[in-house]
Amino acid sequence: NAGVTQTPKFQVLKTGQSMTLQCAQDMNHEYMSWYRQDPGMGLRLIHYSVGAGITDQGEVPNGYNVSRSTTEDFPLRLLSAAPSQTSVYFCASSYSTRTGGVSGANVLTFGAGSRLTVL
Amino acid sequence: KQEVTQIPAALSVPEGENLVLNCSFTDSAIYNLQWFRQDPGKGLTSLLLIQSSQREQTSGRLNASLDKSSGRSTLYIAASQPGDSATYLCAVEESSFGNEKLTFGTGTRLTIIP
Helix, strand or coil: CCCEEEECCEEEECCCCCEEEEEEECCCCCEEEEEEEECCCEEEEEEEEEECCEEEECCCCCCEEECCCCCCECCEEECCCCHHHCEEEEEEEECCHHHCCCCCCCCCEECCCEEEEEC | CCCEECCCCEEEEECCCCEEEEEEECCCCCCEEEEEEECCCCCEEEEEEEECCCCEEEECCEEEEEECCCCEEEEEECCCCHHHCEEEEEEEECCCCCHHHEEECCCEEEEEEC
């Protein structure tokens, strides 16, 4: 059982380049999300999905796109990278109460993170 | 807007001591509160989840309490060990629908001195 797998672990981009951070989970979780973690600011939600074909914006969605074509995968796309997107990115998943998950027990499982530097 | 604060930002204690980490939140209308552990260069690991109707949860040497009315939670670690060194984060969930309303604190970096 691999849990939540993120790739790549490290990436350096130049301003304006595009890339995709991959996230896959094998726990049949309906809910998946992307966070960014910056020093002194805590984790902030970028985008989330409560099931295949459904995505929505979090607190800081600008500059990022997501899609959810399968239950297992939730890629995060940066279309034109900016230095402000230098951060550590975490993917997380859980059962969702929207689709019958355990109410009040939405324990998140996190990936190991992807450190992105935009020059 | 919900704000979650963890003070102090860093804490060092000798091995074997009991310690308390603090978490405060501004809006008491929460659904649950979670404590996470983050090791350097790693993701977050969930330690304890307290539902809004509960007062505390225990797991081994860890005990988390919740006082919604005062907007506070504490994580008590008994008989600390060097392996407990990590950053501890708390997060509050504001929606019964899932984790899309999860607000994190900035964490307390704990160092246990052998």
